[in-house]
Amino acid sequence: MTPVYLHASGVTLPFKKVLIANRGEIAVRVIRAAKELGLKTVAVYSEADKNSPHALLADEAVHIGEAEAKKSYLAPEKIMAACKATGADALHPGFGFLSENAEFARTCAKNEITFIGPSPEAMDLMGDKLSARAAMKKAGVPIVPGSDGALKDLAEAKKVAKEIGFPIILKAAAGGGGKGMRVAQNDRELENFFETVQREALNFFNDGSVFLERYAQNPHHIEVQILADSHGNVCHLFERECSVQRRHQKVIEEAPAPFLIGHDEIREKLFQVAVQGAKRIGYVNAGTMEFVMDGERNFYFLEMNTRIQVEHPVTEMITGIDIVKEQILIAGGHKLSFTQQELKANGHAIECRLYAENPHTFLPSPGPVKELLLPGGPFVRVDAAMLPGQTIPLEYDPMIAKLCAWGRSRQESMNRMARALGETGVAGCLTNIEFLRRALAHQVFRGGNYTTGFIEAEKKALADPAALPPGIETEEEFRELIALLASSEAKVPLASEPAPWRTTHV
Amino acid sequence: MSDKSYVPASGEQIQVKKSADGSHFVEGRGGQSTHKPALQLERIDHQTQRVLATFKNARRLFWVFESRGKRVLSWPGGSIELDSLDLTEGTGNSAGKLKPLKLTMPGKVVAVKVKQGDLVEASQPLIVVEAMKMENLLMAPARAKIAKVHVATGDRLESGTILITFEAAD
Numbered sequence: 001m002t003p004v005y006l007h008a009s010g011v012t013l014p015f016k017k018v019l020i021a022n023r024g025e026i027a028v029r030v031i032r033a034a035k036e037l038g039l040k041t042v043a044v045y046s047e048a049d050k051n052s053p054h055a056l057l058a059d060e061a062v063h064i065g066e067a068e069a070k071k072s073y074l075a076p077e078k079i080m081a082a083c084k085a086t087g088a089d090a091l092h093p094g095f096g097f098l099s100e101n102a103e104f105a106r107t108c109a110k111n112e113i114t115f116i117g118p119s120p121e122a123m124d125l126m127g128d129k130l131s132a133r134a135a136m137k138k139a140g141v142p143i144v145p146g147s148d149g150a151l152k153d154l155a156e157a158k159k160v161a162k163e164i165g166f167p168i169i170l171k172a173a174a175g176g177g178g179k180g181m182r183v184a185q186n187d188r189e190l191e192n193f194f195e196t197v198q199r200e201a202l203n204f205f206n207d208g209s210v211f212l213e214r215y216a217q218n219p220h221h222i223e224v225q226i227l228a229d230s231h232g233n234v235c236h237l238f239e240r241e242c243s244v245q246r247r248h249q250k251v252i253e254e255a256p257a258p259f260l261i262g263h264d265e266i267r268e269k270l271f272q273v274a275v276q277g278a279k280r281i282g283y284v285n286a287g288t289m290e291f292v293m294d295g296e297r298n299f300y301f302l303e304m305n306t307r308i309q310v311e312h313p314v315t316e317m318i319t320g321i322d323i324v325k326e327q328i329l330i331a332g333g334h335k336l337s338f339t340q341q342e343l344k345a346n347g348h349a350i351e352c353r354l355y356a357e358n359p360h361t362f363l364p365s366p367g368p369v370k371e372l373l374l375p376g377g378p379f380v381r382v383d384a385a386m387l388p389g390q391t392i393p394l395e396y397d398p399m400i401a402k403l404c405a406w407g408r409s410r411q412e413s414m415n416r417m418a419r420a421l422g423e424t425g426v427a428g429c430l431t432n433i434e435f436l437r438r439a440l441a442h443q444v445f446r447g448g449n450y451t452t453g454f455i456e457a458e459k460k461a462l463a464d465p466a467a468l469p470p471g472i473e474t475e476e477e478f479r480e481l482i483a484l485l486a487s488s489e490a491k492v493p494l495a496s497e498p499a500p501w502r503t504t505h506v
Numbered sequence: 507m508s509d510k511s512y513v514p515a516s517g518e519q520i521q522v523k524k525s526a527d528g529s530h531f532v533e534g535r536g537g538q539s540t541h542k543p544a545l546q547l548e549r550i551d552h553q554t555q556r557v558l559a560t561f562k563n564a565r566r567l568f569w570v571f572e573s574r575g576k577r578v579l580s581w582p583g584g585s586i587e588l589d590s591l592d593l594t595e596g597t598g599n600s601a602g603k604l605k606p607l608k609l610t611m612p613g614k615v616v617a618v619k620v621k622q623g624d625l626v627e628a629s630q631p632l633i634v635v636e637a638m639k640m641e642n643l644l645m646a647p648a649r650a651k652i653a654k655v656h657v658a659t660g661d662r663l664e665s666g667t668i669l670i671t672f673e674a675a676d
Contacts, residue, residue, distance in 0.1 A: 099561050359585075367573050370555065373582050374664060425582035427555060428570035434584035469581045470564065471564035481667050482579070483612065487572055 007038030013332035015090035015114050016040060021079045022094030025385035025402055027054035028094045033324035042086045044079060046072035048393035053384065060086050067395045067397040076104050076307030083113055090114040099307040109147055116331040117182055118285045118306045124280060126304040130173040130211055136301045139280035140212060141273050144300040146213030151254060155195045157212055161190055164214045170194065172201030173209035180204055183215050211225050218453030219292040220259045222299065224274035225315045226287045227326050229336045234279045236271045238345045244439060246455045252439060253311035253351045256317050264298050266358045286327050313381055315350035317406040348413040349406045352436045353422065356398040360463040366392035367429035369400065375420035379406040392429065400426060438462045604650050604672035609635060615661045623676055624652045633669055649675045
């Protein structure tokens, strides 16, 4: 019989020490939830993360290898060794890295370590895009029109493309992360890309299976948060809209979806379909059903992410549910701590991802974070990935923090987010703060009807390099400031008195 | 010590002065002999590169730092790469006459790539000026002939210094 421990939090769980196989703000997030449950926490860190907040926050921290992810966060044997060395009996994978690797989940089970996530079978089923499509179709979830199963050859691809109409997108069945995908506008392009995608599929994902789907130009990206326990209870935690994207990466997320405000019938249908899909595959733990939605609000299943997601805080803010804590409780055999009827979507929340990047080219611009001024105040949540004085590693996502703001209405949450961004300052590297502020102030965003084509279409307005600091109204004034800063005499050394402002909190 | 002066886009002379407490301020805007400083830098901390500026009635925090070889000015709410700014002014081709190339911030001439009488095309590199510890390439505003190069490599320049004057190419 598995042991059960009563923790100081009053919760009983069959494990007492959680290892977090991740880094950055999600590792910090998981440590926080585990600590609140009275669990001991173990961080793993690479050479590049010695001073990262997750390594400093956990009860124990194990150095697992070089900065390169393959030699640390993506090395199952090193993470297993860290579990053994510390006696961790549960593991949370976070997102990215090994979080959707079914083999890794099996390895955990073999070593009698509770994997805080879905079953390896569910990960396998939803990890392969073709089997996910087939399973969802069977469950009555609308899927994007496309080929049933892998395409045999180019002739079949052409036939299917003709049936569903161009443009189409060719995808590697085992693909992900934007790799192994090509959009074809016509037969000729399909001919050109077919072999390329096959080759990419084989090279990147070790599986040459390719399929095609109708390609929706600039759809809305809408997703439903699912939580399911091992007792057959499946709940949805409403939807999120993540249509502000660039290079297939989300930048601003909202809950609920602004595109569905006033369309409760469609929302209910979406929730019902998502819960049904998760139920039919026997899904357990947290997951997200992603959908594309066209201008007429028809929606189609895109994929299911079998893990916690970056943008989960907006859902937490509108529901009051700690999703990560629920994940741990579910893994410990608990029933969901709420029923569907008890859940209410309260108000509106927005998340902005603060990155070290060039705001005009969107290229990563990692460097030292010499100073970090983070926002505060009511209903503002900051999940920071960095501490001041730390250098952003080149090897990983250059995220500095996730900033979230809740409001009773979308309007209030937008205003609060704008206020919070105005308080946020970073010295040492370029950031997208200015870009986020402009996106938030843009009339298309404020209007609430924006698609995944928003950034591309409004690039010029959003990446304008000519913005002036607040309080400085004309270019002339700005030149005065710069001239003053440039004059060498102005570099007066600071006397012994301390700076009158605070700069740190994580 | 001498006060600095430079000429902003409006053409009026501006004095950067040092006050008794060691802070710096700009005065003399609009030609009025007002002693109310328009812009004042109160403190600069070398280590954290912090600058506290008083601008009209506002007090602002700035940071000046170098990122990937470029000078950056940042503040709570945003940032700007300083070398993405046009460091020159008055180079427009108005009324058929090319205005002289002037510097709008203090700097040092690193290289001069043209000489008197040269015919230059629009965007052709003319001169490299180091300002804010960054090299800035100044380019020809239009097709023109170099009437005179007023500076030489190694010169330390004040804001408002005329660098190059042009004449019509034909």
